[in-house]
Amino acid sequence: MGANIYKNKKPALIFMIPAFLFMIVYLYYPFFMNIFNSFQQIKTLGGTSKGMIDPWYWNYAEMFRDVNVGVSLKNTLIMMLVTLLGQVGMAILLAIMVDNVKHLKGFFKTVYFFPIVVSATALGLLFNLIFLYDKGMLNQLLETFGRTELIDWKAEGIALFTMMLPVMWQYVGFYFVILITGLNNISDELYEAAYIDGCTTIQKVRYISLPLLRNVICTCSVLAVTGALKVFDLPWTMFPKGMPLKTTFLTGTYMYYQTMEAKNVDYGSALAVLIVVLGFVLSKVVNAIFKETDY
Amino acid sequence: MNKEKLSVGKILVYLFLIFWALTTIYPIIWVIQNSFKAKDKILSNSFALPFGELFTAANYRKAFGNLNILGAYKNSIFISFVVCACVVLFAGMCAYALSRYSFKGSGFLYSLVVASMMFPVYATIIPVFTMEAKWGITNTSSWFLTMISVILPQVAGNLAFAIIVLVGYIKGLPIELEEAAFMEGCNAYQIFFKVIVPLTKPSFATVAIFGFLWSYNDLFTQMFFLRRPEMRAITRLLNELTSQEGTNYGLMAAAVTLVVVPVVIVYIFLQKYIIKGMTAGAVKG
Numbered sequence: 227m228g229a230n231i232y233k234n235k236k237p238a239l240i241f242m243i244p245a246f247l248f249m250i251v252y253l254y255y256p257f258f259m260n261i262f263n264s265f266q267q268i269k270t271l272g273g274t275s276k277g278m279i280d281p282w283y284w285n286y287a288e289m290f291r292d293v294n295v296g297v298s299l300k301n302t303l304i305m306m307l308v309t310l311l312g313q314v315g316m317a318i319l320l321a322i323m324v325d326n327v328k329h330l331k332g333f334f335k336t337v338y339f340f341p342i343v344v345s346a347t348a349l350g351l352l353f354n355l356i357f358l359y360d361k362g363m364l365n366q367l368l369e370t371f372g373r374t375e376l377i378d379w380k381a382e383g384i385a386l387f388t389m390m391l392p393v394m395w396q397y398v399g400f401y402f403v404i405l406i407t408g409l410n411n412i413s414d415e416l417y418e419a420a421y422i423d424g425c426t427t428i429q430k431v432r433y434i435s436l437p438l439l440r441n442v443i444c445t446c447s448v449l450a451v452t453g454a455l456k457v458f459d460l461p462w463t464m465f466p467k468g469m470p471l472k473t474t475f476l477t478g479t480y481m482y483y484q485t486m487e488a489k490n491v492d493y494g495s496a497l498a499v500l501i502v503v504l505g506f507v508l509s510k511v512v513n514a515i516f517k518e519t520d521y
Numbered sequence: 522m523n524k525e526k527l528s529v530g531k532i533l534v535y536l537f538l539i540f541w542a543l544t545t546i547y548p549i550i551w552v553i554q555n556s557f558k559a560k561d562k563i564l565s566n567s568f569a570l571p572f573g574e575l576f577t578a579a580n581y582r583k584a585f586g587n588l589n590i591l592g593a594y595k596n597s598i599f600i601s602f603v604v605c606a607c608v609v610l611f612a613g614m615c616a617y618a619l620s621r622y623s624f625k626g627s628g629f630l631y632s633l634v635v636a637s638m639m640f641p642v643y644a645t646i647i648p649v650f651t652m653e654a655k656w657g658i659t660n661t662s663s664w665f666l667t668m669i670s671v672i673l674p675q676v677a678g679n680l681a682f683a684i685i686v687l688v689g690y691i692k693g694l695p696i697e698l699e700e701a702a703f704m705e706g707c708n709a710y711q712i713f714f715k716v717i718v719p720l721t722k723p724s725f726a727t728v729a730i731f732g733f734l735w736s737y738n739d740l741f742t743q744m745f746f747l748r749r750p751e752m753r754a755i756t757r758l759l760n761e762l763t764s765q766e767g768t769n770y771g772l773m774a775a776a777v778t779l780v781v782v783p784v785v786i787v788y789i790f791l792q793k794y795i796i797k798g799m800t801a802g803a804v805k806g
Contacts, residue, residue: 230703231699231700231703231709231712232621232622232623232709234709235622235624237618237708237709237710238618238621238622238624238709239618241614241615241617241618241709241713242614242615242618242619242630244610244611244614244615245611245612245614245615245680245684246615246630246633248611248673248676248677248680249633249634249637249677249680249681251652251677252645252649252673252674252676252677252678253637253640253645253677253678253681254633254637255648255652256644256645256646256647256648256649256652257640257644257645257648259648259651260644260645260647260648263647263648271647271650271651271654271745272650272651272653272654272655272659272660273651274651316541320538320541323534323537323538324538326534327531327534327535327538329535330538333542334538334542335796336792337542337545337546338541338542338545339792339795339796339799340545340546340785340788341545342799343734343784343788343795343799344549344738344781344784344785345737345738345740345755345756345759345780345784346738346740347738347740347756347759347760348756348759348777348780348781350759350763351759351762351763351773351776351777352548352549352552352777352781353548354763354773355552355555355563355770355773355774355777356548356551358564358770360564361564361565362564362567363548363551363567363568366565366567366568367568395544395545398541399545400799400800403796403800404800407800427530455641456641456642456643458740458741459738459740459741459756462740462760463740463759463760463763466763466764478643481643482643482741482744485646485647486744486745491647494647495647497643498641498643498644498646498647499644501641501643501644502639502640502641502643502644505639505641506639
């Protein structure tokens with residue numbers, strides 16, 4: 227019977243055309259074109275190629291010579307660790323705590339999730355005010371605690387910390403919600419059985435909640451790692467052009483910098499290819515890590 | 522087991538949870554209260570509430586006077602609304618076809634959709650810009666064409682995720698209702714708009730909210746396509762503000778407040794759908 231309605235396939239074609247047209251023209255064609263572009267000579271955005279670059283692998287060889295690529299890869303790697311430990315770790319901690327208390331659960335969920343809804347650009351401005359040298363919120367706060375010296379939060383040694391803290395803070399709530407949903411899916415009977423056997427709360431968390439959350443934690447980790455490769459808004463608003471002294475570049479902001487500021491469009495394309503490859507490889511790696519230690 | 526026993530451990534847990542809640546709420550309250558203060562007061566006395574002598578509305582007068590914040594709002598809302606509408610319509614139709622029609626290659630088409638989620642915007646933006654430059658819709662003085670140049674890539678960027686969410690939902694709908702409609706003489710288009718769309722409303726809401734917020738907050742695409750001052754959308758305007766008025770802290774606080782407060786209000790009312798939408802979009806990031 228159901229087959230009868232959908233025997234005529236012509237409507238299906240019409241239903242699918244707009245979406246696939248969009249995806250082909252705006253995703254698939256540009257994606258492959260971008261790989262092609264990374265072997266061309268393009269110096270203006272929107273301009274045409276001046277032919278193949280010589281040698282064809284120039285841009286990729288350039289990556290190894292370019293100190294800033296090293297810097298942005300190193301920073302992105304640190305960012306990944308921060309997102310893994312800081313975001314996912316903190317989210318696990320918060321989710322388990324909220325799961326074990328009786329009051330204010332809904333309130334915590336609403337409030338923790340809130341920063342994700344706000345545009346990262348606005349948060350960048352907000353954190354600029356908070357970290358202001360003379361004197362933003364933090365330095366004023368430290369002053370009331372008796373510190374006399376002002377901290378320059380954007381100085382070289384500490385800039386990375388200042389940049390990553392807000393990024394981490396913003397997305398904790400996101401993983402928190404995913405994890406708390408996972409915790410709610412764990413059947414109460416398991417906890418009851420553990421309670422009868424005399425389990426302490428810590429044992430309950432260690433032997434029931436965490437093992438059963440494994441897949442959810444794996445998903446979160448993949449998202450955190452690939453997400454770190456794509457961060458743009460907050461770092462670019464707080465530390466435009468990799469300042470101070472190009473030490474805060476991330477893969478995403480460096481790609482933008484090369485394309486828009488340095489006018490190296492072909493090199494920017496090659497950096498974009500690097501982002502894609504890294505994202506692909508790293509998500510495979512994270513998946514493999516979680517699979518290996520199966521028990 | 523129903524009554525919660527308050528031990529020292531429990532109290533510590535509550536304290537920690539409340540501490541984290543404060544870190545997410547207080548910065549917003551702080552920026553709002555400081556948006557009503559003059560610059561020197563922000564720098565010396567930022568924790569006081571803006572009453573009495575501290576209070577000034579000058580920052581807001583400046584924001585509305587010099588910044589064209591209303592124009593940026595108009596641009597942002599127009600872009601996000603059109604993106605959201607196009608995504609819902611096109612993704613809905615495509616998801617319906619992919620989940621109800623069985624034909625050769627439908628599995629392949631679906632995997633094309635899933636694969637396209639792996640393309641970060643960095644990897645497509647330059648060719649998209651080149652393509653649109655050739656069509657003459659970027660860098661023009663026409664407001665409408667400029668808006669379109671942002672809308673099109675944003676629609677494409679949201680479709681894949683929306684299709685995946687909607688396919689998951691439509692596949693779970695009972696086919697009997699469609700059969701009944703078919704018996705009554707409805708054709709496929711009528712079935713889609715009169716049966717599928719109403720039934721899929723909750724999922725459409727999820728997809729629509731995600732699309733709207735994502736487009737509203739997306740700085741990267743706007744940086745490429747919205748170059749002229751009068752065409753700037755809200756996040757682009759904020760970004761510009763840091764470089765041009767970087768030391769006018771009162772104005773910055775007011776601008777942040779003007780951007781954040783509407784979102785907060787919407788969030789309070791629609792939080793259930795928003796949280797669902799944003800986490801369903803997990804795979805997108």
